[in-house]
Amino acid sequence: MAITAVLLLSSLGFLAVTAQDCSRPVGDNMDVKGNDIFLTSFPDGITVTFACNIGYESAGGSPSVTCTAGSWSPVGLKCQRKNCFSVEDVQDGQIEYHPGTEFGDKAVLICNPGHMPVGGGNLICGSQGWLGRLPVCEVIKCESPPVVQDGSFSPNKDTYEYNEVIQYTCKKDYTLDGSRQLHCSDDATFKPEPPRCIKVECGDPEIPFGQWSSGARPPYGYLSTVTLQCNAGYTMNGTATVMCDLNSQWSPGLPQCIPNPTRTTTTTTTTITTTNPSTPKKPTVPFAEGCEDPIKRSAEVTVSSQPPYRHGVKVTLSCPPGYKLNGPDTQTCEKNGLWSPGIPECTLDNGNGSSPGLVIGILGGVGAVLVIGFGGLMWRKKNGEKGKRTGRGTTDKDATKDEENVALS
Template sequence: MMAFCALRKALPCRPENPFSSRCFVEILWVSLALVFLLPMPSDACDEPPKFESMRPQFLNTTYRPGDRVEYECRPGFQPMVPALPTFSVCQDDNTWSPLQEACRRKACSNLPDPLNGQVSYPNGDTLFGSKAQFTCNTGFYIIGAETVYCQVSGNVMAWSEPSPLCEKILCKPPGEIPNGKYTNSHKDVFEYNEVVTYSCLSSTGPDEFSLVGESSLFCIGKDEWSSDPPECKVVKCPYPVVPNGEIVSGFGSKFYYKAEVVFKCNAGFTLHGRDTIVCGANSTWEPEMPQCIKESTPPNTQPPTPSVSDSKPTDPPATPGPSHPGPPSPSDASPPKDAESLDGGIIAAIVVGVLAAIAVIAGGVYFFHHKYNKKRKREISASYSTYQDKAAAPAE
């Protein structure tokens, strides 16, 4: 009733005639809008649950309570043993009855190891979706797919690619170089890890050829060598000169490829840069030539020494002495030469020795005097006792 009143209030209809044709049409449109826009309780289930190993046999547009959906295994899967339920029912509360995976993966057949190679299974099995990897032994290379997958082929399980082959690694000749040659150049094919060694021919000019690059090449893959062939060319660096320096090692009149020279600077100069340089492949010294820079004189931090005047110092005025002659004062008397020659340590030792002798003598005198006094007291005491004894005796 309240909703109807609200609609009447919102619509521009006359209260005295609420059921006019215009008002009726507007009320009808609003009612239809509410029916389609407002959520209404549904008496149906959502889409059936989805599974990795199963799929519904048939799909409907709607599912009412009591409807049943049957599942079947997807391609690449098969029913479990023992069998599990493969259907779900739309329940009265519009939910599907519980159901779990009832199918398991199918397996592909085990693959044999290729000749001169091995096969491995990173997943640990050959089930649907797993992969197999192939490797070849040392000295062999693989022809075909290195990795294959277990998949469905029609109604059966099969690997995505056929097993590869392992072929022996062989190399074509590495190639000729100007002014040079290599060993075993008569061969048309080289086996894995086989080595060829390049060398330069003798030069017809004043300078010899230098081999720039790797002299030994190894066959490491199908028609693949360990490096490019070297070059044989004249590499000659100019005579190295460092101003205010000299060569200490690597003397020579000509300096060819990889010649090494060591420098040092003259006295008073400091080396800036590397002391060792090498003749590079472009006929230049590497690294750059060092420099010998003159050492800077450090500033004098001592105070200036006062200059000595050429004029003679003025004698101080003489102090007037007494009118009569007298004995010379102690300061005027010069010590004897023997006393001057004595060392202070010797004098101290003599003084200590004298004091020690005096102490010993004094101790001896005190000891004998003390002993004499004690003896004297005993004699006096004995005489006094004898006298008393005689005085006390009766006369006969």
């Protein structure tokens, strides 16, 4: 009897163990199918079936598992990502896959050179295959390029082929700033950016206490180059040779003429400081064919010849009466377009020297008085002798008249 009770109790304990429920089964890239998907606890002895998740497909194995005493039997089903495989060939292009042809990957169309994609977009590998529509590769055509003010381009057509080149030119007296050539690029536009046509004109390269030495003549356009020099007694600070840049400015900048340091001489009693005796006039750029009229520098001077004054010509300068020339009267037109040794000025005669005009006037007046006096003396002598000859044959009255005429003369 006792043995029977023990066996009964053991059977009841075994039944309690074998009747234990199972929790929800799990698998890689799969889930239970049907109404079982809503359950969270499964009774002992139940059998459920797995199905691969969306984007995955069966690679073999049994999809069913059974709950026994709270545990599921091993899962036999294997699920792998769906493969959409390669897209069919396209014209004038090829397909690139990122990163492959499985579920979620992309297929991208790359057109051949000279073609561009039109319409459509990328393909996506879905559960039913490739999704979307690929574009079409069409031949690249560029429309007319941009118009540049004060410039033109050639050839001039309605459309241009891929990689076709056009060339810009500017009007006379204008300079091209930028790329002269553009090409029809792969996005159907011309590249690089179009140039500009600008008018470059630098001003006269005038520097105080300096002058033009060599190089270009006005007008000064783009890349015109001149070389400058300082007057005697001055030293140049900067670059002597400058060039007209695109911004209509001299590059790297006009130099400066700096006075040389003063020179001091000391004696036992006096200190003499020697400096530049006068301040030169502001120089001007010389004429292209010679020197300018000296009258423009000193309005009072008189020049021995008329302009134009070619290189090598010599002239003699003079001043009006009452003035004197403050410098050499003979000037030579040098190759640099400047007079040498330098145009002097006419200054008022302060009495330290006789004016040439005044001397001539005095001498002329004295000469005229001498001539008149000598003429009168000779006339009297001549008529006196005549009176003596006629006195013997004339009356006293006639003689008296002759004397009156002599006196009146």
